[in-house]
Amino acid sequence: SVKAVMICGENGKFSAGADIKGFSSPKRRGIALGPIVSLIERSEKPVVAAIEGVALGGGLEVALGCHYRIAHVKARMGLPEVTIGLLPGAEGTQRLPRLVGVPAALDMITTGKVLCLVIPPAWPKTHEFLLPMYLPDVDALFCNSIFLPPGQPLGPRRLSLKPVPKLPNMEAFLSEALVKVKKQAHGCLAPELCFQAVKAATEQPFADGVRREQELFNVLLTSGQAQALQYAFFAERAVQKWTTPSGASWKISDSVSLLSLGLGTMGRGIVTSLVKAKIPVVALEQDLEYLNMGRKAVMFLLEREAMKMEQGAQTLDFHNPARLQFTVDFDVLRDVDLVIEAVFENMALKKEIFHKLSRICKPGAFLCTNTSALNINEIASATSRPQQVIGTHFFSPAHVMKLLEIIYGHHTSPTTIATAMQLAKVLKKVGVVVGNCFGFAGNRMMFPYAQQAVFLLEEGSRPEAVDQVIEDFGFRIGPFRMSDLAGLDVGTPARQRHGHRYSPLPDLLCENGRFGQKTGKGWYQYEKAGGRTAKPDPWLHSFLSQYRDTHRIKTRFIDQEEILERCLFSLINEGFDILAEGIASGPEHLDVIYINGYGWPKHRGGPMFYASTVGLSRILAKLQKYSEAHPDVPGLQPSAFLKKLVAMGNPPLKEWMSYLSRPNNKL
Numbered sequence: 001s002v003k004a005v006m007i008c009g010e011n012g013k014f015s016a017g018a019d020i021k022g023f024s025s026p027k028r029r030g031i032a033l034g035p036i037v038s039l040i041e042r043s044e045k046p047v048v049a050a051i052e053g054v055a056l057g058g059g060l061e062v063a064l065g066c067h068y069r070i071a072h073v074k075a076r077m078g079l080p081e082v083t084i085g086l087l088p089g090a091e092g093t094q095r096l097p098r099l100v101g102v103p104a105a106l107d108m109i110t111t112g113k114v115l116c117l118v119i120p121p122a123w124p125k126t127h128e129f130l131l132p133m134y135l136p137d138v139d140a141l142f143c144n145s146i147f148l149p150p151g152q153p154l155g156p157r158r159l160s161l162k163p164v165p166k167l168p169n170m171e172a173f174l175s176e177a178l179v180k181v182k183k184q185a186h187g188c189l190a191p192e193l194c195f196q197a198v199k200a201a202t203e204q205p206f207a208d209g210v211r212r213e214q215e216l217f218n219v220l221l222t223s224g225q226a227q228a229l230q231y232a233f234f235a236e237r238a239v240q241k242w243t244t245p246s247g248a249s250w251k252i253s254d255s256v257s258l259l260s261l262g263l264g265t266m267g268r269g270i271v272t273s274l275v276k277a278k279i280p281v282v283a284l285e286q287d288l289e290y291l292n293m294g295r296k297a298v299m300f301l302l303e304r305e306a307m308k309m310e311q312g313a314q315t316l317d318f319h320n321p322a323r324l325q326f327t328v329d330f331d332v333l334r335d336v337d338l339v340i341e342a343v344f345e346n347m348a349l350k351k352e353i354f355h356k357l358s359r360i361c362k363p364g365a366f367l368c369t370n371t372s373a374l375n376i377n378e379i380a381s382a383t384s385r386p387q388q389v390i391g392t393h394f395f396s397p398a399h400v401m402k403l404l405e406i407i408y409g410h411h412t413s414p415t416t417i418a419t420a421m422q423l424a425k426v427l428k429k430v431g432v433v434v435g436n437c438f439g440f441a442g443n444r445m446m447f448p449y450a451q452q453a454v455f456l457l458e459e460g461s462r463p464e465a466v467d468q469v470i471e472d473f474g475f476r477i478g479p480f481r482m483s484d485l486a487g488l489d490v491g492t493p494a495r496q497r498h499g500h501r502y503s504p505l506p507d508l509l510c511e512n513g514r515f516g517q518k519t520g521k522g523w524y525q526y527e528k529a530g531g532r533t534a535k536p537d538p539w540l541h542s543f544l545s546q547y548r549d550t551h552r553i554k555t556r557f558i559d560q561e562e563i564l565e566r567c568l569f570s571l572i573n574e575g576f577d578i579l580a581e582g583i584a585s586g587p588e589h590l591d592v593i594y595i596n597g598y599g600w601p602k603h604r605g606g607p608m609f610y611a612s613t614v615g616l617s618r619i620l621a622k623l624q625k626y627s628e629a630h631p632d633v634p635g636l637q638p639s640a641f642l643k644k645l646v647a648m649g650n651p652p653l654k655e656w657m658s659y660l661s662r663p664n665n666k667l
């Protein structure tokens, strides 16, 4: 007597897909979703997927097995398996191309992008709920979603029986798409295997395509990259769960106003991200000239961001003075709830500003400083409210980069930390709380890495060789290309001395007017000042040879393994010290920092996860070997904590912190 079946979710959500934790569970064996989706599709009764909230991964695959899909206007749909190192493993790679065509299916499956419904303006505004599913640029989907009259056979509604829509130039399209997918993958396997699965849909009957999908799914499942990406998924969520025993919290609401002080590169990006998050903001500069320059730059960034947004410029509302104001009047400080100071990195200047802030701002106002290395306690000491002072280290460009390193000082209160974490959340950034030390967690680990890279040049390597190894590992950009991009005159603390090995190479390059991309020359040569295409530079090669001759350094061939290990293991080694000192609460925190702020390849799970996959004993042995060869480089001397973990038999990453004898977390 059943006429039709409707599958829906609960609590306003259809489904987030398979339980990601289940992939590493021993109970997973033998469980599959594809046959269930096929069973749904074979049903003689019409089955309708009613999609609300999200339909992701296996959830969307279930919907694809249904005969009809209807969705709420605000529903979001996608196959994000690629982002956790997998491919849609419940026949989705075979059904989606049949529904939306190969180009749209490839785009969704290889990038994992989540799409919102786009309701054509011509549609009658009848009922907000349960509109036929309509994805951008996918007209076929809309047309196919009209219900058949009752009693009609369901055959035409079964996607597995439909052919994949042909393209006139399928072969050429696929080879071009593959090049694009490979280029964007940076060593991650999943996008290419997603491509192969969709390609199978264009070449083979449905059942064979499904078999191919399963084979490829199993390759990914056991690749190691899937574990790393799934670890990163949960680590990102875990580090954001910052709670205080007192339950301190702070809400950023519409009535809260924020002030950003300083409109240099960082300030501009910070103001842009505040406006994007729809937080009322006042931008303050010291004089009119800087203010006007800053205003122009911010408006340019906002216009660009507005263009990228689907709904168009009006939604950002940045011409509304109630949302964004520019001023040189320090009196505005009296009314704001939170200040983000982003003047340049100079302790005396920052202290002067914080002294002023402390005098003018209302007693409850929080004072954040955007710094990448300066001592938060010293800055806070210039105020009469050190409990409300906190470091918020944004990464450049601040309106793009996801990481917000949040640094608490000796006196920072839990409410202030909760506020900064809440700020990260509303800015859609990943906030990670760390302790106060030079360079905090991220940059402190970067110093030995950058230092090793330069030492390798002294000993015989070349910038292009070092960059290549690091980029092959999966970083988007190697240390020298990065240094050229940032500018060699932007302080790289790799040049500190303190009686240890020091390389003057970056300074010597600066003395030669080679500041990087901005001068058209740095570690590489560029087509012009401000050019982006790095070319190896014969001048630099002979400069390096002369340098080695002058300092009687014997040039030797340095292989890829040594380059990789010296750069990465020294970074990881510093990470162990940071954990032991209680600067970070756990290895996951360092991994999240590196993935979101430093371009560490996510499919390698972050530096500490990577260390656990390499094996701590191996890392220790290599560090011992390199530190014997370079006794004057402290960054290569194995961390005591690393040694302890090895002595304890190399415990799994989630147990590392239990081997610290004192409470690690200064919070």
Ligand SMILES: CCCCCCC[C@H](O)CC(=O)SCCNC(=O)CCNC(=O)[C@H](O)C(C)(C)COP(=O)([O-])OP(=O)([O-])OC[C@H]1O[C@@H](n2cnc3c(N)ncnc32)[C@H](O)[C@@H]1OP(=O)([O-])[O-]
Residues within 6 Å of the ligand: 016, 017, 018, 019, 020, 021, 022, 023, 028, 031, 032, 033, 034, 054, 056, 057, 058, 059, 061, 080, 081, 084, 086, 087, 088, 089, 090, 092, 234, 237, 238
């Ligand atoms: C094994 C047999 C099957 C084989 C066949 C496989 C078929 C299929 O192709 C594979 C998949 O579907 S792969 C899956 C493809 N699907 C995806 O990749 C979707 C991944 N998920 C998302 O994109 C986002 O979480 C949502 C947009 C769903 C919600 O965003 P939001 O509102 O900002 O909230 P939030 O903070 O992000 O999450 C809230 C809580 O839920 C948790 N959790 C969430 N999804 C989970 C999952 N699938 N699993 C487990 N847990 C999941 C999350 O950890 C957090 O937990 P906590 O303990 O409170 O910390």
